[in-house]
Amino acid sequence: MKKVTIESLVQKYSLKVLAGENHLQKIITQPRVHRPGLEFVGHFDFFPTEQVQILGKKEITYLHKLSREERKIRIGNIVHYHPPCFIVTAGEEGLTYLIHHCTEQGIPLLVTKQPETTSEFITKLDAFLIKELAPEISVHGVCMNVSGIGILLRGNSGVGKSETAHTLIRRGHRLVSDDIVVLKKLSTQTILGTHDGKTKEFLALRSIGLLNVVRLYGRKAFQDETRISLDIHLTKWEKDALYNDLEQEYHFTDYMGVKIPSMEIQLQPGRDVAGLIEAAANNWYLKQQGYSAVEEFMSRVEADIMKPDRD
Structure with a gap:
């Protein structure tokens, strides 16, 4: 089984690094990615902490609508678990708060450059990770x-x-x-x-x-x-x-x-x-x-x- 690092994802998918550039050698161990939803409202019973976390337009729009204090709590609860990285597929506008949290916790924050939907990117990344991390x-x-x-x-x-x-x-x-x-x-x-x-x-x-x-x-x-x-x-x-x-x-x-x-x-x-x-x-x-x-x-x-x- 090959080792897949955050840096290898950055290179393969031409991702832009917004935070955590000193932590790109982290190794990904799980073959699927996760799109947080219930975690934003405090449900962490089944949170796959070792999976790459994907934030699409739906998640980013939700975070943008929260007050500063509420947003700090919601994001803080997730970064507390130290997932391998966050990948945003909704552009890099208004992500100052995410950059702050990820920099503070040493978690790479990446942004896609290709014009594709979140579902398309997840399908592509899942297929890659399943193949690379397969027994x-x-x-x-x-x-x-x-x-x-x-x-x-x-x-x-x-x-x-x-x-x-x-x-x-x-x-x-x-x-x-x-x-x-x-x-x-x-x-x-x-x-x-x-x-x-x-x-x-x-x-x-x-x-x-x-x-x-x-x-x-x-x-x-x-x-x-x-x-x-x-x-x-x-x-x-x-x-x-x-x-x-x-x-x-x-x-x-x-x-x-x-x-x-x-x-x-x-x-x-x-x-x-x-x-x-x-x-x-x-x-x-x-x-x-x-x-x-x-x-x-x-x-x-x-x-x-x-x-x-x-x-």
Whole structure:
């Protein structure tokens, strides 16, 4: 998990610092921001003190309408809890009282410069913090985006993961990461796959060496991240190990408490493994839409059985 400082937010969103410039190295630990409301009228039972506090037009207008003494009490009650910082999205006019309180308590007071609504800024900042502060692990494998479906390719070293990824790239799909895949848990149902920075855009092929897929095949060959939908294990061919069932049941691999559907594809010279991965991705997508090829096939069989004999 990366450390996110107040200074990193200032740089990323071009925020103006009105107070607390000596405290920008504070670390943010919570992945969501908070917009105080009930706290202004004295209710602090559920006040998330470790979250970034956002003050929009609604909050600033309310504070402006208070008397000086009342405003001092309301703001003083909140800054007493020392949240990481305040970000104002309603402009910097008339914020002298906020500057005073934040300077006194050593709390950074920041103002947005971009012309966007408070809700838009909160959505953007929440998404950034959730991603940056998400629990993460690193696994050995290759991460690809195949027809919009995030796929994690795993298998023993030398089994052919990178070579398969190269074939997929040549077919128009996108590399996310080779060798080291960083998995981030964004929610109880979502795992995001990405690279570690060092391996960005690189694919290592035995007998060839290190390739930069963007330089070779253009920007369409790479993307920074993808939601993992399938975990595919590439294994060496074993005779009689696979069954020609009408429908293969998914197994599941657990990553930080999130179960990802997994399947096995065996490699053999001449076998179109990249094509099988494309088929697996597209079939998974159809299943999410409620379609089952087996159900359609069986309904056709039943319909044929029910037809009256035509002697």
